[in-house]
Amino acid sequence: MQEFLVKSTGLGLAVTGGNIAIWLGLASAVLSVIFYWIAMLRSPKGEAAASGTASIKGATTVDPRELSCRKFQNLGKRFFTFTCGFCVLGSLCLWSLIFSQQYTIHYVFKNSNSSLHPGFRFASFWGDQQGTFFLWGLYNAVLGAVFLRKCRESERWVMPFFGLINVSLFLLLSLMNPFWIDNPNEVRAVLTEMKAPESFLAILPTNTMEHLKYYFGWATYLKKTDGRGLNEQLQNFWMVIHPPTLFLGYASMLIPSAFALGALMKRDYNTWVKEAAPWLTFAWAVLGTGIFLGAYWAYETLGWGGYWSWDPVENSSFIPWLVGTALLHGLLAQGARGNFKQANLFLGGFLGTTVLLGSFLVRSGVLDGISVHSFASPQESVYATLLGILILWFTLSIGIWTWRFRDIQSEIAYDTVWERHFGFFLGLIVLSASAAVITFGVTMPIWGAWFRVGQKTVDYSFYNKALLPVTFVMVLLMGITPLMPWRKVREDRGLAMFAKVVLALMGVACLWFSGAAVYAWQGGFSRQNDPAFAAFGMMLLIAVTVNLRQLVKASGGGLLACGPWLAHTGFIIMLGAIVVTSRFNVTFPVEGVAQGEPVKIMGREFSWAGQRTAENSHDRDRMLIDMKGPDGKVTQLAPKLFISKQTDEAMGWPEIRHEWVNGAWGDIYVVPSGVDLDNSAGVEDVAKEEPATMSVQHSKTDPKEQVQVTFHGLDTSELQKMMNGKNMPAEPKIYGDVSISVNGAPVQKIRPAILVAPGEGERPFKFVPQKYPITGLNQSSPYALEFSTNMNPGDLKGVFKLVPENPVPRGHFQVLYVPGIQFMWWGAYVMIVGMFISYRRRSLLSRKALQVAAAAEAVRASPAGSKSSRRQSPVGVTTTL
Template sequence: MVAQFLVHLVWALAVATSVGYVLARCRREYIVPARLGYTVVGIGVSVIWLVLLISTLLHEFRYTYVWSHSSRQLPLHLLIASSYAGQEGSLLLWSFWLALVGFAVRAFARRWGWEAEVMSVYTGVLAGMLLLLVAKNPFTFVWETYAGQGIAEGFQPHDGRGLNPLLHNYWIVFHPPVLFLGFTLVTVPFALAIAGLWRREYQRWVIAALPWLGGAAAVLGLGILLGGLWAYETLGWGGFWAWDPVENSSLVPWLFTVAVLHTVLIQRRTGGVVRTNVVLTVLAFLAVLYSTFLTRSGVLGDTSVHSFVDPGFFAYALLLGLMVAGAGVSAFFLFTRWKELGMQALVLPPNSRELMLALGALGLAVSAVVVLVGTSYPIVAELLGRPKVAIEQRFYNVLHIPIGAWILLLNGLSLLLQWRATPGRLFGRRLLLPLGVAVVGTGSLWAVGVRDVALLALGSTAWVALGINGRLLIEHVRRNPRMLGAWSAHAGVALLVLGVVTLASLSWTVHVRLPQGEPVQVGVYRLTYEGREQIERQYTDREKWRYRVRVETGHSRAELFPVLFWSDYNRRQAAFLEPGIAWRVAADLYMAPKAVETEGAAAELVLRRGEIGRLPTDSTVQVRLLRFEMGPVQGDTLTLAVWIELSSNAPRSDTLRLPMRMLDLERTQPEWIPVRDLFEIGLLRILPERQDIARSQAVIGVRPRGAREREVFTVEFSLKPGINLVWLGGMLVVVGLLWSGAQRLRGIPGRKLRDGQSKRPQEAVVTVMDSKRVSGV
């Protein structure tokens, strides 16, 4: 009850703090109480997060959230991750990041003299997140959640339901925290943009926002990349990128953030595109709110494998209200300042870096809009009375080939051009080497088997971009380290696209049945299923098997270990699957398990003592179970046996002893007894009756004489060439963005700029093109 009250109290304090900062805009005496209020809110959110984490670690199953997402069977890293694996816990983790980063934002804004404006907006966002926690409180008790079902107040279940098996992966430790930190960092440029509009300082906010934009793009990009790696290693997500609506909802704010990261450079040089930068920054933040609505409202239903279940009408209304509130505040400031933002049109020469950056950013924005439209399609379809289904992946793939080529080409060319204008001969000389690289690179794509014209065109633009950025990296890495981040990030995008082109063109998948011990040829690969072993046997809530498949060619050998397991989480109704991957530099070997069956399995007959049954394979033969026998224990092996009587139309009957070795609690080894050269019979297992041991059952197997059982493992075997270019390119993008953000942070003035103080030279609007003063587009 105390923890529930604390959530409400911290939310109320956050609202009061945001209001206090608004009042401090006009009356400075409110700044100290507002500052103190934020400190209390930040500490309060941190305490709430720690309480939930400790409650999870101590197995406080009286809380519905802890009971729903954790269990005593979880190892420590998954137990910690379960604290943010569900709806309420992830909201709390996001609020924790907002509160923690807010201390840095407050110090940053205070140095700039913008604390009241920035923190009123930022704390308002935090208050909105906390309001969602009020609606979806992680400390609701089980007897409150299931009121009316006879659960007594104070009841605590002995164990929890456990964590969804799809989340049993080490990437859950990193992906959600990084992603929510990225969402948090996107909030900071938004707060700075609104503060700039509030103060009518349309140039300064851009300088302040640059390092935060770089950090947001880097961290959010890292979160997306980690999610792709997780999906690649876990079957059930649809591959490393499946254009899933929830995957897309994190991609859209990243695209808008990267777009504005490029256009703010134009504003710093020319003083122009002010409107564009404000609008893109606002759109990036609103995309975060929209992704929150999509993920948590339940509107996506069964169209996404990632979405949470319906949170209830009240939480749904709050999510919608939070999105509308963010859009409303943004629209108010944009509407009241719109005319001031764009006094004159911006004219950019066709041979300038500014124009290429603007057009490249336009490509990123168009990509974001395309993804947004596709992501929203299930909702629109339902409103129009059509089936609520996710749009096909082909929609995204076809449209993004020209968009990707546009972005790669223009952003690559922008680095060859100078600011304002570039002499044609100089540009031509700089372009020769990248064009040569593109010709050779495109030829290599053709040589390895890429035949699709559209993909070849996309690959050629990637080679152009790679040639440009590779040349700049080699020539200027020591002379201009500030640009190292931009070159690395652009080269990373080119590598990532080359990886996607190679993967889309050259990867293949075949469906294969692998009888145990029998090699099967698939192209140049010889696959042999060697057997299986049970793993994680210390956990009683699952039955997990790891299968060993040897893959050989004439000059190499690898072993793949796909996993198939059943879990109490879904009452063992369906198996969970994990792929086996052999990581290779050029191409990964990828194996997805599908099914396991037994060929030559014995027919089974189940009998109690004294019962009579007929053989499944020969109804003329009767079997009577006479008695059970407990044999000696040899080492760790126990021998059990049953005595049976076989009779048929013949005048005589046979009495047989069927021994069976118990290797452990689950594995048995029957001894097959031949009968009249017709068949073999053996004891497969015993089904004990705990209430009445005399009514235990014996499972007797019958098979043709000389028959041998063997498992057949059915898999999908794939070759994934170029996949490591995707991971390498993604990491280069993240590292490059982090480097650029750090360099921008170093370039920000270190002293406080007081209200009314004159701007520094680089913050002023400059004159370009026919002495015209430009401001916005």
């Protein structure tokens, strides 16, 4: 009996520790936010705030109000530290339960099992919503610690907003507790129904104290020896690192957003730019990397040869990235000239809203049924919490920005249209517009429901149609802006020959695109898009040339100066690859080929070579496909085709080969669809008098033929005789009353039989379908009909199967050709490198700028004159970004 029960001190400690961590984490997060808000609201605003900290450092006496603020700020910080500690504790408890295989815990059971590779077991921590909340909390802890160390002066302005995220995360964790153990009442109901022994029922709690012991992990439980496990498609290296990267991007995007809100509260609209720029660049680079990893995983695993499907989950990560890109360019402009202050503060606050909007859309269940990603609809309290934090952040960002709008004094955005700031201005609008278009598309089902016009969705063609012209303008700006002088008044030189040529070509591309867009419109954006793609390609070529030239120029200033141009170049290459892969990818379904039978595709011969069973517990069964190249060399492909341990259904993973095909470099992408071992055809659940059709084709050289059957009823007379024990036949049979028509020929009446044979064990009989030869087919093998039935007089159904006399196993697979896909990945690598170099540069510049500012403040605040201090301050450091 004991082998069916489990009681463990480790379980008790981890579950108790985890529960305590969640509840105390929530309490300390709330207290931290309250104290930070008090400190912020009591602090002086405007110029007094900007110079306040330095003055305090230099002054001998401190303003009592400031002292009070510091007291609350310190309390906020202390409780924030507690929150981080509780998050770490809770995460460790969950990891310990996963690694000690405590399947009593629902979360562990659902996301882990004993055969998981340790790396995937580690990753199963974030296999579901609760784990991702913990992961986000862990990132908040690390980012918060770095922030508190580096940006002390901004602490009381930023942390009141940043801390709100921790409150919502812990609130969600308390509602969706990952340390949950099965409801004992439900377990009792099952045990009672199953007539389980009393000793099983006796372990279930009956009073309050026993319930407490039960839910805190100290009781005795039914022993679950294994869990359901992480889904097989998630057992992939890219999927292991994709979610943590993405969540790091989300978590860090909220810091520049909190900076913007803090700046609005502080009424200091300049200083935040220097501090927030490196955070934003980091978040932008990490989120971009996370999005790329997800796309790569989809391409490598899902078997449709694509990498992006405009799904709400994908869009939810892309929207903040686009807004972050717009803000980054806005901050660059503001750092250089002091313009775009209102726009930057708006975008900064709104950036957080987009991150939280994404969380709401994919986690609340509001798009359940729309997204191909599945997050089971949680309870209403979770929905309300996600919506609540979204509305709160949105209201704060819009409300404070509106409140301060007239107070923000910005420099003129640009002097003339021929200077970079004008390009930045348009870039901000175009990037924001792209984000708005995607947001509109992804939230359309919600608008439809709210405005009672019915739930409507947009398919992927909406995004392609809407974003192609917008992206065209974006590429135009990426090509033209680097040619512009920073300020017309300063650099009023004539245009160089290179710029003149580029402008002329861009003019041609624009005219061409305008005409091509009208032409594409007339074709419904589906049949005659090629001229528009060609114009887009021309603009991409021009833009990449300009940016490569800038890259070469910038390389003279060292690697750190190359970041932006690398990012631009990589992005343009990616766009080019997107156009090429979308336009020129082709699919060749290969159906029903016999083993060794060659099929010629794109100058290669593909033949099914059988199957191979998994070589070890981490391997999977594979389908073997030989690919004979144009040079006669045979390569054996072995894509995985296996039965899922979780779902008992067939799964196929592609195998990808990089090849030159017809002079173009691309991927041969082979996806196994299945293996038909007996080469039969069948129909199930055929109701009486409802014709059903089966198609047969024994080999590729045989014609496809149709056999229609109609089920009229059963003749059970021999079975009745057997039951009565009178005139019992030696081999009693049930006969089907069936009409059959082969290839539309006149209907014949047939009586396919089912043999009633002696059964085994509890079953007195077994029913064995007999073969009924079918005539009239022109196949290379004779076929016979097998008939069976559900024997349910109230709802009688027939099952028909056409089986060949000489079965030949058949393989089914698809061959896709995805040209230029490598440019997609190479472009992404270049862009990611560029983004991280940009981050490094922003970080260094920001540090220097802050050092200069601090030194200047110290000099200004010093009562003993400033001449000597001024001489010691860093010289030659630019304070612009």
